[in-house]
Amino acid sequence: MSTLIRGGTIVTGSGNTVIEAGAVVIRDGRIADVLDHWGAGREFSGEVIDASGSVVMPGLINSHTHGVTPGALFPSAATALSAERWMGNLDRHLLAGTTTVLSLCGFASMDDVREADRRHAVHVRGATTHLPHCLHAAEMADGHGLTAEARDLTVERMLDDGAVAIGELGGGQTLGGGGQDLVYIPAAIHKASGIPITIDQARRIKEAVVGRFLDVGALNVGALAEAAKAAGLAEAFTATQLVTLVTDSVMPSFLPAIEGIREGVRAAARFGVPAIVHSASATAGVMRELMMEPDGSGATVIAAHVNHPSHTPDEARELAILGRKMGWPAEASVFDLLHRKHTVTTREHWDLLLREPALISVIGTDYGHDGDHDELISAVQDIVAHGHRSLAGAVSMASSAVADLIPGIAPGSGRLEAGRVADVVVARMEDFRDVQTVLVDGICVVRDGQLTLEAHR
Numbered sequence: 510m511s512t513l514i515r516g517g518t519i520v521t522g523s524g525n526t527v528i529e530a531g532a533v534v535i536r537d538g539r540i541a542d543v544l545d546h547w548g549a550g551r552e553f554s555g556e557v558i559d560a561s562g563s564v565v566m567p568g569l570i571n572s573h574t575h576g577v578t579p580g581a582l583f584p585s586a587a588t589a590l591s592a593e594r595w596m597g598n599l600d601r602h603l604l605a606g607t608t609t610v611l612s613l614c615g616f617a618s619m620d621d622v623r624e625a626d627r628r629h630a631v632h633v634r635g636a637t638t639h640l641p642h643c644l645h646a647a648e649m650a651d652g653h654g655l656t657a658e659a660r661d662l663t664v665e666r667m668l669d670d671g672a673v674a675i676g677e678l679g680g681g682q683t684l685g686g687g688g689q690d691l692v693y694i695p696a697a698i699h700k701a702s703g704i705p706i707t708i709d710q711a712r713r714i715k716e717a718v719v720g721r722f723l724d725v726g727a728l729n730v731g732a733l734a735e736a737a738k739a740a741g742l743a744e745a746f747t748a749t750q751l752v753t754l755v756t757d758s759v760m761p762s763f764l765p766a767i768e769g770i771r772e773g774v775r776a777a778a779r780f781g782v783p784a785i786v787h788s789a790s791a792t793a794g795v796m797r798e799l800m801m802e803p804d805g806s807g808a809t810v811i812a813a814h815v816n817h818p819s820h821t822p823d824e825a826r827e828l829a830i831l832g833r834k835m836g837w838p839a840e841a842s843v844f845d846l847l848h849r850k851h852t853v854t855t856r857e858h859w860d861l862l863l864r865e866p867a868l869i870s871v872i873g874t875d876y877g878h879d880g881d882h883d884e885l886i887s888a889v890q891d892i893v894a895h896g897h898r899s900l901a902g903a904v905s906m907a908s909s910a911v912a913d914l915i916p917g918i919a920p921g922s923g924r925l926e927a928g929r930v931a932d933v934v935v936a937r938m939e940d941f942r943d944v945q946t947v948l949v950d951g952i953c954v955v956r957d958g959q960l961t962l963e964a965h966r
């Protein structure tokens with residue numbers, strides 16, 4: 510089967526090449542040729558896609574996703590999503606031009622990952638956190654998605670079975686972060702009083718009790734009284750009850766999760782695979798400690814979402830700069846900070862870090878509210894529109910740079926270049942979110958912005 514995509518602005522993904530009105534020739538699932546033009550009268554036997562007014566790029570590679578496989582969800586090993594939900598999440602990635610995802614729900618098994626990979630056109634890769642402290646942290650925070658099989662698995666067996674990284678080490682749920690604010694603290698308060706509270710109210714109460722760095726000595730009685738009053742809880746709870754409720758929800762998983770980061774980085778060094786660490790105010794201390802280790806660990810350690818809003822913008826910048834100096838590549842997550850703004854309402858960290866030359870290596874999405882993150886391809890366009898990178902540079906942050914950083918994630922993809930796997934995206938130049946065509950392994954899985962029958966198997 511052959512396809513010709515012609516007339517578009519071709520961004521090869523290598524980081525520096527853009528070809529105006531070029532052509533990509535695809536044969537038998539591979540890129541056969543990338544040409545600087547296709548002659549007007551020249552014949553082609555196969556499907557011809559007119560890409561004028563569009564940008565043509567490699568299928569994007571997203572190294573930070575959750576909820577894309579069966580099996581335990583998030584580093585807290587929460588109850589698995591239904592097939593409808595995880596397939597739906599993969600649909601959203603694919604419709605936005607992402608053709609490879611790395612699931613950072615580290616307690617899924619490789620059978621779970623393979624099931625998603627087989628049933629959906631998106632290439633689904635797996636990571637592992639099957640380590641004692643990580644497991645303990647998950648059980649303390651949630652753990653409802655853990656199966657007997659997942660409890661028995663080890664990092665070593667997962668890597669033998671095809672996992673490509675260790676991660677996500679730490680998460681908002683186990684480290685008293687956004688997952689606690691969104692789910693666990695409101696649930697505990699609701700259970701005790703029947704009163705619903707919002708994510709912002711939960712965060713304010715939590716920070717009054719343990720501060721931003723998860724320190725039980727940080728209790729601020731005045732701030733707690735005000736936060737309780739603002740959330741309508743002043744009648745229902747005494748200050749002591751709220752302190753107990755928050756610390757019981759947040760602290761049991763915190764120390765195991767921090768220890769889990771240390772053991773995950775050590776395992777990455779031992780097995781020679783990248784580790785991916787959740788960057789947030791709660792992990793800034795342990796990240797600094799690991800970055801400053803005298804001889805380093807020898808591992809590739811990727812700092813995930815270095816733009817996490819629990820850092821102040823300056824803290825985020827300082828930590829990422831230290832990481833750059835100590836050889837830790839940084840990933841920035843778009844969350845939903847561009848359009849939807851449910852979970853992250855500021856773009857200050859995003860712009861500050863991306864503006865800094867060579868500070869951010871790759872971009873991902875993370876999960877957003879209920880999986881409703883902004884599109885990775887929109888993040889690519891935003892980075893260009895704000896002058897942080899050239900078009901070629903921005904595309905490479907979600908393609909070749911990811912493939913190079915995590916060797917197992919997308920061998921053979923990430924670049925439009927003869928011989929590579931034909932994962933290709935065509936999107937309208939004015940708004941990249943308007944993805945018209947997506948090919949995976951040379952097969953058309955999105956046509957005119959709609960999934961084709963080949964998207965699901």
Ligand SMILES: [Zn+2]
Pocket residue numbers: 677679680681787788813814875
């Ligand atoms: Zn995270």
